[in-house]
Amino acid sequence: MNKPRPTIRDVAALAGVSHQTVSRVINESERVNPETRARVEAAIEELSFVPNAIARSMAQGRTFNLACFSPNLIDYTFAQIIEAAESEVRQHGYFLFACAAPDESSFAALWEQMVEKRRVDGIIVINPYMDGRHTFMNPNFPTVIIGSNPRGDHYSAVNLDNKGGGVEATRHLLSLGHQRLATITGPLAEDVSRDRLNGFQAALQASGYEVKPDQIVEGDWSATSGYRAFQVLWESYHPTAIFAQNDRMAIGVIRAARDAGLRVPEDLSVIGFDDMPLASYFDPPLTTLRQDMMENGREAARLLLESIEQPDTEPGYRMLSTQIVIRNTTQKLNDTERR
Amino acid sequence: MNKPRPTIRDVAALAGVSHQTVSRVINESERVNPETRARVEAAIEELSFVPNAIARSMAQGRTFNLACFSPNLIDYTFAQIIEAAESEVRQHGYFLFACAAPDESSFAALWEQMVEKRRVDGIIVINPYMDGRHTFMNPNFPTVIIGSNPRGDHYSAVNLDNKGGGVEATRHLLSLGHQRLATITGPLAEDVSRDRLNGFQAALQASGYEVKPDQIVEGDWSATSGYRAFQVLWESYHPTAIFAQNDRMAIGVIRAARDAGLRVPEDLSVIGFDDMPLASYFDPPLTTLRQDMMENGREAARLLLESIEQPDTEPGYRMLSTQIVIRNTTQKLNDTERR
DNA sequence: ATGAAAGCGCTAACAA
DNA sequence: TTGTTAGCGCTTTCAT
Numbered sequence: 101m102n103k104p105r106p107t108i109r110d111v112a113a114l115a116g117v118s119h120q121t122v123s124r125v126i127n128e129s130e131r132v133n134p135e136t137r138a139r140v141e142a143a144i145e146e147l148s149f150v151p152n153a154i155a156r157s158m159a160q161g162r163t164f165n166l167a168c169f170s171p172n173l174i175d176y177t178f179a180q181i182i183e184a185a186e187s188e189v190r191q192h193g194y195f196l197f198a199c200a201a202p203d204e205s206s207f208a209a210l211w212e213q214m215v216e217k218r219r220v221d222g223i224i225v226i227n228p229y230m231d232g233r234h235t236f237m238n239p240n241f242p243t244v245i246i247g248s249n250p251r252g253d254h255y256s257a258v259n260l261d262n263k264g265g266g267v268e269a270t271r272h273l274l275s276l277g278h279q280r281l282a283t284i285t286g287p288l289a290e291d292v293s294r295d296r297l298n299g300f301q302a303a304l305q306a307s308g309y310e311v312k313p314d315q316i317v318e319g320d321w322s323a324t325s326g327y328r329a330f331q332v333l334w335e336s337y338h339p340t341a342i343f344a345q346n347d348r349m350a351i352g353v354i355r356a357a358r359d360a361g362l363r364v365p366e367d368l369s370v371i372g373f374d375d376m377p378l379a380s381y382f383d384p385p386l387t388t389l390r391q392d393m394m395e396n397g398r399e400a401a402r403l404l405l406e407s408i409e410q411p412d413t414e415p416g417y418r419m420l421s422t423q424i425v426i427r428n429t430t431q432k433l434n435d436t437e438r439r
Numbered sequence: 440m441n442k443p444r445p446t447i448r449d450v451a452a453l454a455g456v457s458h459q460t461v462s463r464v465i466n467e468s469e470r471v472n473p474e475t476r477a478r479v480e481a482a483i484e485e486l487s488f489v490p491n492a493i494a495r496s497m498a499q500g501r502t503f504n505l506a507c508f509s510p511n512l513i514d515y516t517f518a519q520i521i522e523a524a525e526s527e528v529r530q531h532g533y534f535l536f537a538c539a540a541p542d543e544s545s546f547a548a549l550w551e552q553m554v555e556k557r558r559v560d561g562i563i564v565i566n567p568y569m570d571g572r573h574t575f576m577n578p579n580f581p582t583v584i585i586g587s588n589p590r591g592d593h594y595s596a597v598n599l600d601n602k603g604g605g606v607e608a609t610r611h612l613l614s615l616g617h618q619r620l621a622t623i624t625g626p627l628a629e630d631v632s633r634d635r636l637n638g639f640q641a642a643l644q645a646s647g648y649e650v651k652p653d654q655i656v657e658g659d660w661s662a663t664s665g666y667r668a669f670q671v672l673w674e675s676y677h678p679t680a681i682f683a684q685n686d687r688m689a690i691g692v693i694r695a696a697r698d699a700g701l702r703v704p705e706d707l708s709v710i711g712f713d714d715m716p717l718a719s720y721f722d723p724p725l726t727t728l729r730q731d732m733m734e735n736g737r738e739a740a741r742l743l744l745e746s747i748e749q750p751d752t753e754p755g756y757r758m759l760s761t762q763i764v765i766r767n768t769t770q771k772l773n774d775t776e777r778r
Numbered sequence: 779a780t781g782a783a784a785g786c787g788c789t790a791a792c793a794a
Numbered sequence: 795t796t797g798t799t800a801g802c803g804c805t806t807t808c809a810t
Contacts, residue, residue: 105557105787107786107787107788108787108788108789109787109788117796117797118796118797118798119787119788119797120789120790120796120797120798121795121796121797123788123789123790124795124796127789131795131796132795132796133795133796136795136796150551150555150556151556151787151788152556152557152786152787152788153552153556153557153558154493154496154497154502154557154558154786154787154788155497155786155787155788155789155802156787156788156789157493157788157802158493158494158497158786158787158788158789158802158803158804159787159788159789159790159801159802160788160789160790160802161802163493165504165536165558172522173512173518173521173522173525173537174515174518174519174522176513176515179512179513179518180513182512182537183511183512183513183539186512186537186538186539187539190538195536195538195552195553195558196536196537196538197504197534197535197536197537198512198521198525198535198536198537199525199529199534199535200522200525200526212489213492213534214534216489217489217490217491217492218444218491218492218493219492219493219504219534323717323720348717351717351720352720355720378662378687378690378717381662381690381691381694381721382720382721382722383721383722444803446802446803446804447803447804448803448804456780456781457780457781457782458781458803458804459780459781459782459805459806460779460780460781462804462805462806463779463780465804466805470779470780471779471780472779472780475779475780490803490804491802491803491804493802493803493804494786494802494803494804494805495803495804495805496786496804497786497787497788497802497803497804497805498785498786498803498804498805498806499786499804499805499806500786
């Protein structure tokens with residue numbers, strides 16, 4: 101049914117040249133006589149020859165394949181990074197494996213399959229733990245980290261200015277007159293969460309407030325965790341404003357606040373982080389910090405390609421800023437209702 | 440800096456056997472003497488030898504790589520399919536390229552790069568146009584279609600019961616006493632949209648209603664298009680219930696209805712399709728049809744692996760049913776307000 | 779149970 | 795400018 105595919109030698113035979121010349125033609129080498137090139141191209145056409153990428157990889161010792169390891173492929177922020185990175189690398193002749201690595205063991209397995217087995221020329225890793233637990237990681241292999249702070253400058257990295265975002269969110273709330281602020285963090289094992297929390301604390305301290313433990317509750321990024329975190333906070337601290345470290349948790353907070361009989365934003369201001377799709381379609385439209393994850397992915401791809409194609413350059417680092425988007429879940433503190 | 444990787448021959452030399460025996464060991468062939476095997480394994484360990492996947496691909500003529508072509512990698516439904524498919528194939532020793540193919544030319548380019556250049560052993564294609572425009576597609580290459588109806592049984596396929604879902608949504612609205620129903624479709628060039636529309640029409644006709652053109656407006660899946668479609672519909676038809684073919688458009692409808700001074704669900708019932716994340720967190724929580732996209736992706740992966748590993752089996756076809764999730768955007772028609 | 783020889787389809791290095 | 799000769803690192807015969 102499937103006839104064997106023609107090879108470079110079949111083309112060579114038909115064109116009456118050596119297979120090497122065919123190789124030169126398909127690699128667009130300059131050093132080919134126009135007439136020979138024409139003959140070869142005619143032969144390629146006639147046989148519908150398409151070069152075999154695997155054989156090329158074999159001979160060159162590189163695959164032009166890359167991989168992106170992400171905690172999952174579904175979350176909007178990750179998906180955006182992957183889409184942007186894929187598009188960027190493809191424009192440069194590379195292809196991207198999308199791999200879900202939700203835990204350490206799958207990360208290790210992927211490292212083995214992708215890197216050790218030489219399936220790819222480089223990897224992008226989203227949100228890895230950079231505390232040294234990934235002992236198999238190798239700074240000599242082209243790698244770009246997204247969303248974690250690489251320790252020791254061994255790896256190229258792209259990150260949001262999470263601390264800056266935390267500061268900005270908190271200042272916004274302070275500027276509205278709020279004095280009882282609380283925050284709901286992501287898992288504190290993640291750099292992202294700690295950085296945003298640091299921003300929250302720094303902004304508060306800069307304004308002369310002390311930050312106490314009962315102003316901080318750890319969530320897991322889910323709306324449900326935001327819901328529960330609100331209940332804990334409300335019980336222990338009675339905040340007038342909450343900085344949720346992502347939009348999903350902010351949505352959970354708003355629902356929980358309603359269920360507790362509060363109005364948002366009259367009784368409680370809420371600010372999120374991400375500017376997720378449809379953030380403006382929630383009720384009320386969500387105030388949040390916008391992050392450009394596409395740029396994040398694009399930049400990571402660029403750094404990766406650079407470190408592959410110019411192996412001697414130093415690891416690169418990019419920090420992307422966030423931008424506040426003020427909608428309707430935050431407002432000036434109502435003095436008469438101040439608790 | 441990077442020493443050359445040990446090869447199968449280095450291992451062979453160290454173990455004092457032929458490289459062929461090493462090959463047998465790493466391929467877990469039975470026909471190896473336990474003692475020899477032990478020696479070889481010790482050598483592998485000592486040299487930290489990891490077999491090169493490219494060389495293996497080269498020799499075997501297969502790569503254990505697959506690709507998924509999707510209109511994009513971000514939309515929740517696509518991302519779910521990709522994640523599920525990736526996880527499924529990885530469990531079977533395969534890896535998945537995620538490729539965004541938003542238009543025909545990128546689809547064609549990917550076909551060339553992935554299939555013709557033999558980079559992959561099979562592909563999953565989400566929402567392709569199966570009207571014959573993709574002339575390069577080849578039924579002899581392992582392919583699974585998701586979300587389009589393959590014409591002529593050449594390809595394996597997985598699809599939702601879109602027509603059934605359309606019927607169910609419409610019947611739900613009818614059962615609530617609504618008589619003035621309208622629908623907002625996705626792009627009518629897509630099979631999904633036409634199938635859901637067919638369901639809408641079939642259910643209405645089965646109940647003795649004639650369906651007129653001004654009950655149908657074409658959207659593009661975006662919330663914005665839902666918003667605009669509502670305005671058109673409201674102008675021309677004054678519906679009491681709207682079936683939006685996805686949740687984003689439903690959200691747009693609700694916003695538009697509010698802006699027009701209507702209450703949902705008191706004045707207008709709205710049902711969506713997808714059960715997107717946070718659908719229950721919108722205001723009011725959205726009534727919709729749930730579709731299991733993970734199962735969709737998993738099933739597609741299974742069909743693909745089957746057609747690769749048992750090339751002579753007939754193309755498979757799976758239809759997945761949808762499930763209505765009744766929340767608060769639909770309610771019984773209020774007779775006193777019937778227009 | 780093991781080894782030798784011959785490729786897989788291409789590119790690299792050198793020669794002509 | 796073109797051809798020849800060797801691989802790349804593995805698997806697949808086919809011997810032994």
